[in-house]
Amino acid sequence: MKYTIDLEATASYADKYNEPCDCLYCRNYHEAFAAAYPEIIKILQDFGIQAERPLNIIECYWNDAKDKRRYESYYSVKGDLQEDKLEFYENDTVITLYRYDTDAPIYKNTGMEKPYFILAITNIELPWVLSECPID
Numbered sequence: 001m002k003y004t005i006d007l008e009a010t011a012s013y014a015d016k017y018n019e020p021c022d023c024l025y026c027r028n029y030h031e032a033f034a035a036a037y038p039e040i041i042k043i044l045q046d047f048g049i050q051a052e053r054p055l056n057i058i059e060c061y062w063n064d065a066k067d068k069r070r071y072e073s074y075y076s077v078k079g080d081l082q083e084d085k086l087e088f089y090e091n092d093t094v095i096t097l098y099r100y101d102t103d104a105p106i107y108k109n110t111g112m113e114k115p116y117f118i119l120a121i122t123n124i125e126l127p128w129v130l131s132e133c134p135i136d
């Protein structure tokens with residue numbers, strides 16, 4: 001096993017670092033993510049992660065076709081990861097696991113105590129589902 005997870009501590013983790021953000025882009029992520037990526041939601045559940053409590057959501061403008069919005073999101077998992085930068089899932093989206101002491105320039109502000117690791121989801125593309133539109 002390349003990692004161990006404390007499911008209960010991960011599932012109950014809530015502090016200022018993963019307080020839900022209320023901006024338009026984050027709200028769109030929360031509204032659209034589960035329907036767009038049911039497989040990823042299942043993976044998050046296997047880690048004990050609450051999908052609605054990311055550490056950070058990075059919104060990266062429209063895709064090239066300008067019909068979907070690009071995102072990255074970061075979650076923290078209570079547990080021990082043996083191998084840094086572990087590519088866990090690669091499909092249309094990518095999930096990479098990072099040790100708490102990684103040298104990768106990722107978002108990793110968390111209130112969790114060591115050991116923990118960061119689960120990063122990149123290459124997310126979501127439709128815009130809110131009635132309110134982004135200004136760009």
Ligand SMILES: [Zn+2]
Pocket residue numbers: 021022023024025026027057
């Ligand atoms: Zn936000």
